[in-house]
Amino acid sequence: MSDERELRIVRLGAQGDGVADREGHPVFVPFTLPGEHVLADVSGERGRLVRILEPSAERVEPICRHFGTCGGCSVQHMSLAAYRAWKGELVSSAFRARGIDADIADLVEPGGRRRRAAFSVERAEAGLAIGFHEAQSHVLVAITECPVLEPKIVSMLPQLGALLAPLVSKRGARLTITATNSGLDVLLDGTERRLTPDVRSRLAAGASDLKLARLTVSNDVVVETLPPFLSFGAADVVLPPDVFVQAVAEAEAEMARRITAAVGKAKTVADLFCGMGAFTFPLAARARISAFDGDKDAIEALVAASKKTSGLKPVAARVRDLFREPLSPLELNEHDAVVFDPPRAGAEAQAQRLAKSKVKTVVAVSCNPATLARDARVLIDGGYKIESVTPIDQFVYSAHVEVIAVFRR
Structure with missing residues (x-):
């Protein structure tokens, strides 16, 4: 059961949520700041922000249109001094x-911006929806911009969606993209479609047209135009698919x-x-x-x-x-x-x-x-x-x- 309550935010939690004290128990309200008076739809220890009644002086305008729905960023609404x-x-x-x-x-x-992103992928009427889930939700937010990701990753999403759509079932999939020194390294996981010779040929041609360094489907390297590599000190290191890299x-x-x-x-x-x-x-x-x-x-x-x-x-x-x-x-x-x-x-x-x-x-x-x-x-x-x-x-x-x-x- 949930109900709308007026709350006073008293501090920030470790995940960036504002925290109010209600009858001796904490209520966590995302996208709020200490000192704010807010109206929230409360269910247990979680509150969904309905309206800000009194904003904090530390509140600023978010820089991304998806902020507040996409679960990737939690504190774009905070001033630089408060953020630090x-x-x-x-x-x-x-x-x-x-x-x-x-x-x-x-x-x-x-x-700098993140050179790797792991996206959720779902089938949609227009092909594929590629993006991130809302916080604590299974609802996918298809993104069209992202200020924390390398622009070359975001700009490639529509083309990748068109190329990979036939491989994704109703269960969805996971798409990991890494920007390397030789181009984008793309990995699609969770597909159930068998890679027939015709499918493989189409994927290879599409990856080549998009100038991808490598395309991997599950554990199968479909095409590697150029070995995807990163430079560490004096060394150029070729990446195995899905290996850890610093963000x-x-x-x-x-x-x-x-x-x-x-x-x-x-x-x-x-x-x-x-x-x-x-x-x-x-x-x-x-x-x-x-x-x-x-x-x-x-x-x-x-x-x-x-x-x-x-x-x-x-x-x-x-x-x-x-x-x-x-x-x-x-x-x-x-x-x-x-x-x-x-x-x-x-x-x-x-x-x-x-x-x-x-x-x-x-x-x-x-x-x-x-x-x-x-x-x-x-x-x-x-x-x-x-x-x-x-x-x-x-x-x-x-x-x-x-x-x-x-x-x-």
């Missing part, structure tokens, strides 16, 4: 929750610069959760690298690139599940510094081993302040001191923030 303060508080509060009094640096804003090239470059500076003159570095080598190769310009990741395809891409890149110190890369088999203190002690950049779940098991090691410098990179703070607590309890904590705004207008933390013994 909120992003910093996301990191500060995570560290405070672990009893860590850390000096959080100002938000670093590298600029924004400019943010990745800023992180690599800061990581390299933090490592300094270390001669041997372990790069854990290394992926395809976004940080491996910049580090390898000055240090011998041991790189580890659980993704076999990513490691193979890293190894292939290292073999054809000159001017690097030795790079040894191995497949290893660092959640189940973290490096031991003895293995870690072979290195002057360790860099780790795990998925959102963090690297608790590896942090516990690091806490027992003698490694002088640890650089932690994370897209989840909560798990980073947890791992930082482990390192601090093991004798490390925090030198710096720097939030980096890779995920503009969202509740996500990248963080680099440097620890020293």
